[in-house]
Amino acid sequence: GNSVTQMEGPVTLSEEAFLTINCTYTATGYPSLFWYVQYPGEGLQLLLKATKADDKGSNKGFEATYRKETTSFHLEKGSVQVSDSAVYFCALISLYNQGGKLIFGQGTELSVKP
Amino acid sequence: DTGVSQDPRHKITKRGQNVTFRCDPISEHNRLYWYRQTLGQGPEFLTYFQNEAQLEKSRLLSDRFSAERPKGSFSTLEIQRTEQGDSAMYLCASSRTSGTSNSGTDTQYFGPGTRLTVL
Numbered sequence: 001g002n003s004v005t006q007m008e009g010p011v012t013l014s015e016e017a018f019l020t021i022n023c024t025y026t027a028t029g030y031p032s033l034f035w036y037v038q039y040p041g042e043g044l045q046l047l048l049k050a051t052k053a054d055d056k057g058s059n060k061g062f063e064a065t066y067r068k069e070t071t072s073f074h075l076e077k078g079s080v081q082v083s084d085s086a087v088y089f090c091a092l093i094s095l096y097n098q099g100g101k102l103i104f105g106q107g108t109e110l111s112v113k114p
Numbered sequence: 115d116t117g118v119s120q121d122p123r124h125k126i127t128k129r130g131q132n133v134t135f136r137c138d139p140i141s142e143h144n145r146l147y148w149y150r151q152t153l154g155q156g157p158e159f160l161t162y163f164q165n166e167a168q169l170e171k172s173r174l175l176s177d178r179f180s181a182e183r184p185k186g187s188f189s190t191l192e193i194q195r196t197e198q199g200d201s202a203m204y205l206c207a208s209s210r211t212s213g214t215s216n217s218g219t220d221t222q223y224f225g226p227g228t229r230l231t232v233l
Contacts, residue, residue, distance in 0.1 A: 044224040089156050099170045104156030
């Protein structure tokens, strides 16, 4: 079946450090891939997405590249800020599912210290 | 555009009681999704509607769960005879999907969730 695996958290970084959160997936065909972010006390927000192989999604300094050969969609940011502290979820939608349901990883908590 | 809203934000109930949650999607969004999120886990799909039709239900949705979307606008999720294992955050999301678009490219907008605690 379709699934998403993320690196375990929590991840603790100092401000301006480089961030990588690993995400790999298992899916039939070529799914669309997403990163959602959940700030404390708020709902899930779409951070970025990529819908085909080699696409790069980017937003707010974050980026992720759809790698078909490694079935990965790792999230990166060159210089994190305290305000980036949140839980990050990698997710996919299988193109064989007409309903478009999202399949999420377990989430990775990021804590950025000043 | 006021975003997806959910009511109540928190619900505490005793085991065996029935509860009902409401979700108001973004206006003109024809798809509405329900997910459940337990502590330390990612959201899991429960069911979705396109307009008023419920088109898919997860095996997670036992017979005690029922969802409706009358008139294709707001939706309700009812849990009957609640159990402690039902304690979770219930999330609603909506999207606008045309008949010819690829569902994988449509953005789902999430509400703040309803946190259910069953004592």
